[in-house]
Amino acid sequence: MTGEEKFKVDLEGYLVIKNVLTKDEVAEMNAFIDKGETNGRPSLWGEPFKNLIDHPKILPYLIELLGPNVRLDHDYALFMDTGGKRGGLHGGEDGGHARGNVGDHWYKYRDGVMRNGLCVMTYNLADAPEGAGGFACIPASHKSNFAPEIPREVRSFERAAHYVVQPPLEAGDVLFFTEALIHGTMPWTATHQRRALLYKYSPGHSAWSGNYYDISQYTDLTEQQIRMLLPPSIGRRPRVVEQREN
Numbered sequence: 001m002t003g004e005e006k007f008k009v010d011l012e013g014y015l016v017i018k019n020v021l022t023k024d025e026v027a028e029m030n031a032f033i034d035k036g037e038t039n040g041r042p043s044l045w046g047e048p049f050k051n052l053i054d055h056p057k058i059l060p061y062l063i064e065l066l067g068p069n070v071r072l073d074h075d076y077a078l079f080m081d082t083g084g085k086r087g088g089l090h091g092g093e094d095g096g097h098a099r100g101n102v103g104d105h106w107y108k109y110r111d112g113v114m115r116n117g118l119c120v121m122t123y124n125l126a127d128a129p130e131g132a133g134g135f136a137c138i139p140a141s142h143k144s145n146f147a148p149e150i151p152r153e154v155r156s157f158e159r160a161a162h163y164v165v166q167p168p169l170e171a172g173d174v175l176f177f178t179e180a181l182i183h184g185t186m187p188w189t190a191t192h193q194r195r196a197l198l199y200k201y202s203p204g205h206s207a208w209s210g211n212y213y214d215i216s217q218y219t220d221l222t223e224q225q226i227r228m229l230l231p232p233s234i235g236r237r238p239r240v241v242e243q244r245e246n
Helices: 003-012 023-034 059-066 092-099 223-228
Strands: 014-017 071-080 107-110 113-116 119-124 134-137 174-178 183-186 194-202
Touching: 003 014, 003 059, 003 113, 023 194, 059 113, 059 119, 059 174, 059 194, 071 223, 134 174, 134 194
Parallel strands: none
Antiparallel strands: 014 174, 071 194, 107 113, 119 174, 119 194, 134 183
16 A cells, blocks of 8 residues: 555545456456345356455555455445435444444554454446445544534435545446445446446454355355455455565
8 A cells, every 4th residue: 555545445434446457357247246146145156256355556555554364254235326325424332223233334554554353355347437326425523522412414325524525436447445434325426327346354353244255155265365365364364465584
């Protein structure tokens, strides 16, 4: 990560990583989705989707933000047609208490190092220009102490508030955000379908989902991918990327 990227994550709680996927990669994944064979976890849909587990452009961010023992906690897809609606603003301390998972929704900084609980890498397979809807958040709310004070009508997007933003995204971009950030899904207003793949990660010692990965469902996993699909553990755990000897 660049110094500016670290500044933006610490400041706002999210980051748009541009052009992670090539046009050909986006086209290949969209062609698969068009076939309608999209049941279950995207990471099981085939090689292009499996490769997102530890995408080489994304892995350095995961290690920087969640530590060297980072693991994939769960993954799923979001498809939205024009007029589609999903959840309002949630997350952060308030969202964690509501679901009983506050221990996984956190952000910490100490001695120059950022660390997060549950985090998301959202692979965007369709453009989401300004005003289109989709992902929205309250920047910097991962450090807010007054999340419960957000009015209900703002949380449900019934009233616009200047502090709620919808970052514009292009197909191929990846949106990172920490679940400590207050976020949600605005109604989708674009004429094309929203397509987003959410791969959610936890530090090696914790989990949000209790539905752990069964690696026997996958074919030709690399050793690195196997390490990232392991259940959480507090004891000795292999690093995602082995340290090089000096």
